[in-house]
Amino acid sequence: MNVLVTGAGGFIGSHMVDHLLEKGHSVTGLDIFSRGKEEHLPSKQYGNLLRLIQADVSDRTALREKYFRGVDWVFHFAGRSSNVKSLENPPEYHAVNATGTLNMLIAAHKAKVKRFVYAASYSCYGQPRKFPTPETALLKPEFPYALTKLAGERYTLHWHRAFGLPTISLRMTSVYGPKIRTGGNFGPVVSLFVGQKTDRKPFTVAGDGSQSRDFVYIDDVVEAFLAAARSDVAGEVFNVGSGRSVSLNRLVELLGGPVTYVSRRPGEVNKTLADIKKIKKYLGWTPKVRFNHGIRRVLESAGQTVKPGFNVRTIRPSTNRRKGGHV
Template structure:
């Protein structure tokens, strides 16, 4: 699901490249038709409508559930939309997948569920402290997955992504990522806009590493029933990210519901999945800046 979106389209590309037959569900409300791999079977459906999506899951071995309304600020402005897409949508996809006899269900979770913690890095054993509707609905969706595994013996895996960036990331509008926004501002010769004082730190994970984690989760029997962090184990302040862009920046007001720091403990991902992140934010930004010259 969400195979026309930023992360989902990269996952579809990699699965097609590896010889899998791929079926994409996306309502194109945020995804782009141009992102859809031409060798994938595209179904224009809305995951909020269970009856319509049920037939799409017939004959499917593995479901990667990425369709969502991402980002914190839109969920604060419109919590209803976050709830119906992120929680009801996940419930519907789980129901449809279970009914169709799907063998593995990989859920795209979020590090936002941790909220502010007194310890760092963030391990999966910490009690979640969601600070906004998006984080809460992502946590509740994880709990749905766990319940389907515990009650119905339906094999689910929850991956908690840390600040994903990379090619095809949204660069403008409510769903844009900070790295995407900065690159867009740099390309337009505008000053970068840094939220708050820029000291907040994030563990930025390249989309190719997230894709690899999904495929490793599909292949791992040990991962079933687990919640697993997907990050790099290194973080940057937003000021440091702005500094990598080699241009001026200005500060804008703090936003509600945001955490001060994310930093993934990825020891569980290493142990269970054999996950090894390969791309660093600094190297990737340098590559993008060279393309602008």
């Protein structure tokens, strides 16, 4: 297959590129490479199978027709992905996540691409009222990031209904795995905690740590996107998660290290848990990697080790509680 992957230098995109090349597919990796890391991608051992293009999906003129010529599948991962930072710059998030997706759909339809799989987000549910959360749940995005990702999904589904482009949207929960970006004060909690562990700093847990997340391992996510591409199903939305919710206290227990408890950010979701019955039924996909095994792989890839069965030492400041948060 000839496959185009946007956001190819990013966390999820680079894993997809690795997998496709290992299976002998021809890959065009498109990325602006301002946030995606080109060093995540192989450059020599796959020869002509890999072509890297520096382009911004929000710039329609940059998406040249020749990039899409002969492409069978498009995996669209390019986008901005921080709830907090989206509050600081909503226009940028709209330009990349919404307009960028629209630009990709126009180009893919013109090139008669066979499958277009969109990387959507569980965050479109906002504060879910039902767990596990099905695809039919109320959509109530609470941050510009979530709103713009939902706009991209709406465009994706519309392009199937209006123009016949075979599209699928996959709403992912909290994806983790090797090569996840670390550091910063806000963002996916696994990336924050792994960065803190690498820097030998205490884990900053917002609230009491009882809030929980549906963590899904990167290899399982790659398989979900491949299942969507191989399927004849089109114009549908599927949740992609583990089907289990793990507390932040359990996460730091697995990671191992001291903990500092900080104030929770207003609006932070208390729990995420995706209902994955639909994707199991229609795409035949089931997550395989257990959370403790996945965390071990993340730590090993970061040069760290994890020792199961240890006790967690905590640091609970009585004053000057700092504000923090994670998604």
